Ligand SMILES: [Zn+2]
């Protein structure tokens with residue numbers, strides 16, 4: 001099968017012909033239709049996440065069709081549409097797994113990092129960590145829900161409750177979560193780079209009450225903020241815009257250093273926190289919710305062989321919404 005493979009971090013992915021994967025005990029074999037491209041993939045290629053298996057097939061937003069099952073795998077039938085997210089396996093025995101926090105599992109394995117992912121024609125996955133995909137939305141539009149949507153959803157939940165929500169950086173994740181937040185009654189403030197009127201326009205079209213540049217005093221007194229851009233300075237910027245009791249959540253797996261700031265910014269029970277990975281419960285809640293609203297994803301579609309171009313476009317902020325690789329179908 002064809003795959004785009006990371007052989008050496010810091011270098012481009014290379015197109016390779018790999019042996020067909022075989023579904024082992026408890027796994028399903030999936031004919032990959034679409035795989036979303038995530039900023040995390042870029043951090044892996046760049047060597048900022050330092051422990052990938054190598055060589056590695058990236059990709060943790062897989063949508064495809066079950067075409068085979070390993071021994072004991074009975075959850076899905078051939079022909080079922082499934083999604084495969086970042087969380088690919090947990091030990092089920094550590095203190096985090098036993099307390100409903102499998103996202104923090106001490107021995108977790110991640111799709112497209114520890115386990116080969118979806119930048120390939122076929123993939124295998126542990127059936128317990130696959131999601132059935134409800135609704136009629138096309139595979140290209142579902143794929144970004146599996147990480148950009150899920151991590152955004154978890155971030156939104158951990159941002160707490162309130163009236164005014166700031167979204168710092170308005171890319172793949174924010175354009176999805178903006179729609180969910182508006183449906184939940186939040187007044188959304190979208191903060192982008194100065195002069196990025198195209199993205200601000202997109203934010204308003206998806207229900208944001210206000211869109212403008214980071215630092216604009218009109219976006220202040222917020223009850224919560226989610227920082228999607230991997231820029232530590234934005235954590236302090238967002239904290240500066242928080243009302244007392246407000247929470248700033250970093251949705252990213254990697255970020256540049258957060259500069260020091262006066263205690264006064266954190267005082268009055270403001271919170272700054274991160275969000276790590278996902279639990280299966282997040283997906284079981286979010287995917288049906290996204291199908292019911294429905295969340296409309298904006299996607300730019302690339303063929304598998306152009307994965308490097310997709311990654312480069314994310315790096316340079318050239319993608320409106322989400323980038324996906326269309327592989328089968
Ligand atoms: Zn565990």
Ligand SMILES: [Zn+2]
Nearest residue numbers: 038040147148
């Ligand atoms: Zn991701």
